[in-house]
Structure formats: structure tokens, C-alpha cells
Amino acid sequence: MAIENTPQTHRDxxxxxxxxxxxxxxxxxxxxxxxxxxxxxxxxVLALLGQVLEVSTNQYIQLVLLYMCANMIFAVSLNLVNGxxxxxxxxxxxxxxxxAYTSAYLSTAVFPHxxxxxxxxxxxxxxxxxxxxxxxxxxxxxxxxGDYLAIVTLxxxxxxxxxxxxxxxxxxxxxxxxIPRPPEVDFGNTVLTPFYFNYLLAVFWTILTVTxxxxxxxxxxxxxxxxxxEDEIAAQSMGINTTRVKVRAFxxxxxxxxxxxxxxxxxxxxxxxxxxxxxxxxxxxxxxxLGGMGSLTGSIFAAVFVTLLPEFVLRPLTDLTGIDLRMVIxxxxxxxxxxxxxxxxxxxxxxxxxxxKFPGNLWRRDGRTNR
Amino acid sequence: xxxxxxxxxxxxxxxISLGSIYALIALGYTMVYGxxxxxNFAHSEVYMVGAFAAYYTxxxxxxxxxxxxxxxxxxxxxxxxxxxFVCSVLGVAIERFAYxxxxxxxxxxxxxxxxxxxxxxQYAGQIVFGADPKVFPNVMNDSVIMNFGSAExxxxxxxxxxxxxxxxxxxxxxxxxxxxxxxMRAVSTNWTVASLMGINVDRIISITxxxxxxxxxxxxxxxxxxxxxxxxxxxxxxGIKAFVAAVFGGIGNLGGAVLGGILLGLxxxxxxxxxxxxxxxxxxxxxxxxxxxFRPAGLLGRQTQEKV
Numbered sequence: 014m015a016i017e018n019t020p021q022t023h024r025d026x027x028x029x030x031x032x033x034x035x036x037x038x039x040x041x042x043x044x045x046x047x048x049x050x051x052x053x054x055x056x057x058v059l060a061l062l063g064q065v066l067e068v069s070t071n072q073y074i075q076l077v078l079l080y081m082c083a084n085m086i087f088a089v090s091l092n093l094v095n096g097x098x099x100x101x102x103x104x105x106x107x108x109x110x111x112x113a114y115t116s117a118y119l120s121t122a123v124f125p126h127x128x129x130x131x132x133x134x135x136x137x138x139x140x141x142x143x144x145x146x147x148x149x150x151x152x153x154x155x156x157x158x159g160d161y162l163a164i165v166t167l168x169x170x171x172x173x174x175x176x177x178x179x180x181x182x183x184x185x186x187x188x189x190x191x192i193p194r195p196p197e198v199d200f201g202n203t204v205l206t207p208f209y210f211n212y213l214l215a216v217f218w219t220i221l222t223v224t225x226x227x228x229x230x231x232x233x234x235x236x237x238x239x240x241x242x243e244d245e246i247a248a249q250s251m252g253i254n255t256t257r258v259k260v261r262a263f264x265x266x267x268x269x270x271x272x273x274x275x276x277x278x279x280x281x282x283x284x285x286x287x288x289x290x291x292x293x294x295x296x297x298x299x300x301x302x303l304g305g306m307g308s309l310t311g312s313i314f315a316a317v318f319v320t321l322l323p324e325f326v327l328r329p330l331t332d333l334t335g336i337d338l339r340m341v342i343x344x345x346x347x348x349x350x351x352x353x354x355x356x357x358x359x360x361x362x363x364x365x366x367x368x369x370k371f372p373g374n375l376w377r378r379d380g381r382t383n384r
Numbered sequence: 385x386x387x388x389x390x391x392x393x394x395x396x397x398x399x400i401s402l403g404s405i406y407a408l409i410a411l412g413y414t415m416v417y418g419x420x421x422x423x424n425f426a427h428s429e430v431y432m433v434g435a436f437a438a439y440y441t442x443x444x445x446x447x448x449x450x451x452x453x454x455x456x457x458x459x460x461x462x463x464x465x466x467x468x469f470v471c472s473v474l475g476v477a478i479e480r481f482a483y484x485x486x487x488x489x490x491x492x493x494x495x496x497x498x499x500x501x502x503x504x505x506q507y508a509g510q511i512v513f514g515a516d517p518k519v520f521p522n523v524m525n526d527s528v529i530m531n532f533g534s535a536e537x538x539x540x541x542x543x544x545x546x547x548x549x550x551x552x553x554x555x556x557x558x559x560x561x562x563x564x565x566x567x568m569r570a571v572s573t574n575w576t577v578a579s580l581m582g583i584n585v586d587r588i589i590s591i592t593x594x595x596x597x598x599x600x601x602x603x604x605x606x607x608x609x610x611x612x613x614x615x616x617x618x619x620x621x622x623g624i625k626a627f628v629a630a631v632f633g634g635i636g637n638l639g640g641a642v643l644g645g646i647l648l649g650l651x652x653x654x655x656x657x658x659x660x661x662x663x664x665x666x667x668x669x670x671x672x673x674x675x676x677x678f679r680p681a682g683l684l685g686r687q688t689q690e691k692v
Contacts, residue, residue: 101492103499153677160423160495164627165676168669171624175666291620295503302496340507347500352485355493 052224056216063212075208079280081320082215083273086222088300088312088319090269095298096306096361097230098262099242101163104150104170105270106293110286111146111173112139112271113278114183117192120279122182129195129210132279136218139275140268146173147267151260170294177286188285192278215276222269227309229265238262242307292340299343302350305357310364315357319343390533395657396650401541401610403649404548408603409626410633410641411555412596418572418636419592421491425498426478428623429505430471430597434604435520435614436513437470438463442521455525460543460605463523467601475597476590484586509616517615520608544606551602552642555595559638564591572636621665625652628672634685643683 038044066075091105116139120127127135150169157165183189195210229235237258240248249255278284300319304311327339350357409431416424441463446452453459482501486494530537559565570578571588579585607622608614625648633644648668655667675682 099492101495153673157676157680159491161631161676161680163495164423164631165673167624168672172666172669175663179662295499298496298499336511337507338511340503341511344500344503344507348482348497348504351489351493351497351500352482355489 048228049224052220056220059216059220060213063209063216066212067206067209072208075212076280077320077324079211079215079276081317082219083277083280084296084300084320085219085313085316086269086273086276087297088304088316089222089226089309090266090273091297092301092304092306092309092312093226093230093238093269094262094266095301096308096312097235097242098238098259099245100259100262101159102150102166102263102266103163103291103294103298104166104168104173105266105297106289106291107150107166107170107173108143108146108267108270109274109277109293110170110177110289111267111274112143113274113284113289114177114189115139115142115271116275117189117278117284118183120193121189121191125193126196127193129198132195132210132214132275133217135279136214136272136275139278140271143271143274144264144268147264147270148260150267151263167291167294170289170291174286174289177289183284186286188283188287190283192282192284194279194282211280215280218272218276222272223309223313226265226269230309239307295340295343299347302347302357305359305361307361308357308359308363311357311359311362314359314364387534390535391657393532394535395653397535397537397541399650399653400646401544401649402653403629403646404545405603405606405610405645406622406626406629406649407642407645408548408551408599408606409622410630410645411552411638412600413627413630414633414635414638414641415568415592415596417630418638419568419575419589420483420494422483422494422498423627424596425495425502425623426482426505427596427600428619428626429502429509430474430478430619431600431604431623432509432614432616432619433474433505434467434471434597434601435608435618436509436518436616437601438467438605438608439518439520439614441466442523453521455522457524459521460523460547460609463521463605464547464602467605468598469601471597471601471604472594475593475600479590479593506616506620513616515616517613520612520614522612523605523609540609544610547602547606551599555599555638558595564588568592625668628668628675631672631682632675634682637682637684640682640684 038047066078070078087105087109091102094100094102094105116135119135119138120131124131146169150166153162153165177183178186194207195214197207198205198210230238237248237253240251240253241255241258241262245255248258281288296319300315301312303319304313304315323339327342331337331339409427412427412430413424416422416427442453442459445462445466453462478501482497483494486497524539524543526538526540528536528538529542557565559568567578567583567588568591570581570583571585575585578588603626626645629644629648630641631644632648633640633642635641648671651671652664652667656664
């Protein structure tokens, strides 16, 4: 997407219709409608759906659903750096590892037998730890671009893994086991199971992440991210502190990757440094590239696809042939996408762009920025 | 001589022999980077395939010809030729089918493709060669040539260093004194102007991949001699380290790659000997990050200012 050169020489004010903009929301009700209504409705619907899933599916499918949420957060957060800011990070699994281990360590060693609300605190703590790591990695991006940055992030991801391997407090190479799930709550007539709480947490974090990032990239701050992607020098000459924007992108992205790690940790209940190797980072890159770099909804769909494909298609295929085809297919997809459709499935568009521009669709993007 | 200095000499020998292998592989990275400004992630997999090419040659050539391959110089030459040939073919194929269609695409896309090719070769390798480690054939009978107290100078180390230096000399000659080398230098300086001067850029890029990949093949055979366990994922770590060496020396600079490789080999050996072996692999990454922060152009690279 290039910056369009609209000729500004003279504008015929008599013939062009006035630009239709949404009124800037003023009252609380208007703001609520513009920002939180859709996420809340989605959350309530998904929360009710969770009760259905609880009784209608088995544990395996439930676990896959939780992983799917973790992957969505993971992919969407990487998209902020790789898609919207135009940097290239290939060590995203490192941030996820930091978040996962922080959250898991807090819930096992520091605050054992936590109640449900504590899990939100663990998630936040994991996110913050990852954000600190993101700040440390973001600093070298002061001077680096493109492939150098990629290599540094790769190196950083590996360093985190090696450090975790040599940390006896979190189990080292044996891994960290016995990570708690939220406890069961008995209301007499209804029992809320650990899965349901985990599911609520995963859905909550997913919606929070997507809402936050959506609001971010459509805000004035978000325009700064996009401008760095489009042309760093032009952005600089427009008065944007590109370094600060890049570091900010890294920190926010790492924060949400840490939250994805927390969701993953309490779903899997077991962590090992091997989980967060290079292939995990590649998973995230594949989701972002497949969905479209610069498309949040694209990443969400790609995350669903990339989570379900190995579980329901490749695993039976592997059982049948005895060959692990997962990474072969992923890597081929990566190459073919880059050659044939480098913008991914959605490019920089969002799925809501296809919903038609019916009035009242506050999630449509019509060039108006949220302040 | 004191025990300490004998030990130190031993580590010095090991470090230089390891470093010269890093240098050979780093040359492949730095050559491709010099011409395409692309980190060829697949280079480490070319190296891996080279090791397997040598392995299968040593396994099946005696059956085909009926002659044994006894450990010795002849075997070494045969395996080197086999590995270099297979690696060149693979390198050219990668360039032709994965990178050339993207010649005009944004750099990020080519980088993602390179990662894709690298992963594809790794996992396809696991399917084709099997994921279990294989034992590299005995190429040279190892024995001690010279003793410095308890420090030993062994045949393997001397061979590795000798072969590495030989190929570096050949490369230097090619780059500096042949017409092709001149064309390569021209393309790396300015691709458009070089093509205006009648240089077939596509051909030069192919030649670069042939040379870089065959050096990876040489490195693979040498590593196989010293650490005779090969597996499809063996390329990743050594590839990263060779890349660090290339960046350390100044990427795009041939002398820098050699210097960086040998320094990295030495540093790593010393870290393992005197600090801790658990951080052996983290060391290369740490060094890389430090170099990139404080001197991104590397030891011998030129600092360039980006222009609009």
C-alpha cells in the first residue's frame, strides 16, 4: 500500500460531495457504542457458547480450542510488529516463553492454589515481564533494519531458550509441570469447571488483545506505526520519532505475546523450553503471512486455520503415512505464498471491509481516525 | 612449559581448526549478501545436504565401482568433489526457483522465502535421510604429528586448516584475478551499472551461488571428519554461527568473513574451556547482538550512511 499522491492543487468544492464522517462520539453512551459494545457482545456470546462446548465436546477438542485462542493472541501481537510497523521479528516465541514461564512460576511457586481472579493477575504479570524483554530487544532496533533485525530477534529468542534451559528454578530442560488451572466453583445447581474458567480467560484475553490492537492501529498513534512501515525516512521527515515508534511496537507486541504465553501455560499445564524453539516463532510468522501482514482479522483466521490443520488433517495423515509432514507443508506454503501471493489472503484489508458499508457499522474503516 | 600454557595451545589449535570451518561457511553467506543483500538462510541447509552427499558417496561409491575407499587423501578429494557438486546444484536450484522470481520483490518477502526454503530442506531432509543421526565415514586416519608438552597437533586439524586455506586461496584468486571475479565485484558494487556494462547479472548470481554453496560443501566434509555425526538439523546451529562470523567480520567482505570465522572459533573454544560449556551456543548470539549494537558494519566493513 503506497501513500497516495492526491493532487491538492485545487479542489472543486461545488461538485464534490462533502466527506461523510461519523460524528466523533461525545457522550458515554456514544463512546460505549463506538468502542466497547461489539467486544462485550462478542464476549457474552462466546461465554455462553462456552457452556455448550463444555458439555458437547471432549477434553482434546477443548484443549485445541484453548491453544487456538493462545495462537490468535500470539499471531495478532506479532502482526503489530511484522505487519503494521514493517519490522521483521522472528524470535516472537521468546516473548511468549517469558510470559508463559513468569505466569506459570507465579502460580506454582509464589502464589500456590490461586483463585480465579488471580489468573488475570498472572496474565498481566507475564505480559509485563515479556514487555520488559521486548524493550530490551527493541533497543537494538534503534540501529538495525530488515534482515539484521530479524537475526537479532532470532538470536534473542534463542538466548531466552538457553537461559530457561539453565534455570533450575523453572525446571531447566525437564520443564515446568503441575501448572494449576483455575479451580472448580460449585454453585449448587451449576458447576463451573476449570475448562470453563480457562476458556473464559482465553476468550477474555483474545478479545482484549484484538480490541486494543484494533483501536491502536486505527488511532493517530497507529498511523505512526503504518508510516514507519510505508517509508521510514518520509515518516521521520514528518516529525515521527521512528525509533520510539519501533520500540513501542516491540513492547506492545511482546506484552501480548506474554499474555498468549500465560494462556498457553495454564491450558497446557506443562512448559518446556523446547516448546518455544524457532518453530514456534515460525508458526507465528506463518499465521501473519498467511492472513496478510497488516490485517488483524486475517491473522485471526490464519491462527484458527494453522491450529486446526495439524490437529484434524495432518495428524491423521501422519498416522497414515508415518511421516511428519507438518513443517514441510508449512514451509512450502510460506515459499509459495511469497512467490504467488505475497500479501497473504487478506493483504492489509480487514474482514469487516467486506461487510458492506451499512450505516451504523462502527467497525468499518473509512479513513476516520479514533482520537 | 607450564600446564596452563600447554592447555592454552591445545585450545588455540582446536579453536583455529573450528574457526576455519566457520570461515568457509561464512564466505558463502557473505558472498550472497554482497551481491543480493540477502541473508541466505538456506545456506546452512546446503551445508547439511553436502554432508549427506559425502556420506552417501562414501557408502555407495565402493559398491558401484567395486573399489574400496580407504581412509586417505584420495577419499578426501572424492568426497569433497561429491559434496561440492551436489551443493552447487542445490544452491543454483534454490536461487533459480525460490529467489529469482522475487528479484524485484520487497526484501522482506525474499527473507521470508529464504526462511521457508531453509525449513523446507530441514524437514524434507528428515523425511528423505531419516531423522536419526548417521555416522560419517572415516576419511583420514587421525594421528598426532607433533607434541607441545601435552598439547597435540593432530592430522585432522592440520588437514582441516590446510583444505580451508587452499579453498580460500582459490577463492581469492578467482575474485581478484579472473574476469568472472571482476564481474562479481562489479555486480556487488552496483548491479544496474554492471548490467549496463554487458555483464549478465543472472549468470553472475548463479556463479556466486555455485561458489558459495561448494564452499559449504567443503565445510560439511571437514566438519564430518572432525565431528562424525550428521543429521538433517545439523545445519541450523553451525549456519547461525557462520552467519555471526560473517557479520562479525563485516558482511559482504570476504576477508572479514575469514577473520570473523577464525575469531569466533577461537572465542568459542576459550569460552568453553575457561568459562562454561552450557553457554557455548548462547555466546555466538550474544556476540552478534553486541556487534550489531556497537559496530553494525563489523570489524572490516565500511560504515555506510543510508541515503534517501
